Amino acid sequence: MPGLMSGPLPLRLDPLYLAEQGIRLNGMISLRTMARLCEATQGLAERKAEVELWSTIDPGGICTLYGNYSARLKMVCQRCLGLADIEINGSLDLAMVGSEAEAARIDGEVEIYQLGKDNMFSTREIIEDELLLSLPYIPVHENAADCDAVMLHVLECNRSDEPTRPENNPFAILKNLNCD
Numbered sequence: 001m002p003g004l005m006s007g008p009l010p011l012r013l014d015p016l017y018l019a020e021q022g023i024r025l026n027g028m029i030s031l032r033t034m035a036r037l038c039e040a041t042q043g044l045a046e047r048k049a050e051v052e053l054w055s056t057i058d059p060g061g062i063c064t065l066y067g068n069y070s071a072r073l074k075m076v077c078q079r080c081l082g083l084a085d086i087e088i089n090g091s092l093d094l095a096m097v098g099s100e101a102e103a104a105r106i107d108g109e110v111e112i113y114q115l116g117k118d119n120m121f122s123t124r125e126i127i128e129d130e131l132l133l134s135l136p137y138i139p140v141h142e143n144a145a146d147c148d149a150v151m152l153h154v155l156e157c158n159r160s161d162e163p164t165r166p167e168n169n170p171f172a173i174l175k176n177l178n179c180d
């Protein structure tokens with residue numbers, strides 16, 4: 001996607017139109033109105049996500065939306081507990097259906113998106129859902145050198161206070177005495 005940055009994407013899009021016209025969209029989408037995403041993270045490192053979208057219609061008439069996206073969000077690093085800018089990259093693959101009957105025809109493996117009454121989808125809703133699914137389970141600073149060195153030291157000291165190592169474990173000492 002680098003080099004293909006362009007303007008904001010439309011808020012609503014018709015996937016059939018994209019497929020019929022062979023349109024491949026590249027654009028930006030604002031993250032500031034994505035309340036669920038802001039709640040699940042410590043906020044935005046960049047205010048916009050970069051998104052690429054296109055769709056196809058298979059011989060059975062099923063329309064599938066494809067896309068790639070990237071965003072930078074702030075999350076708590078699980079190594080140093082400091083704030084880290086986390087880059088999220090992902091791709092999407094959604095069967096776009098207009099009705100329950102159409103959804104019933106889709107293979108169970110595929111994720112389904114129910115189009116609105118206007119047969120359009122909300123760009124923001126889809127990208128927010130995708131970003132939420134792509135958040136790392138254990139976020140850490142991409143570059144370990146960016147971790148807070150003082151905090152790492154404090155955390156390391158606390159860790160070694162726990163009786164996990166045999167030499168710190170009183171039961172291990174008793175066991176050694178018994179062996180003598």
Ligand SMILES: [Zn+2]
Pocket residue numbers: 077078079080081082084140141146147148
């Ligand atoms: Zn860190």
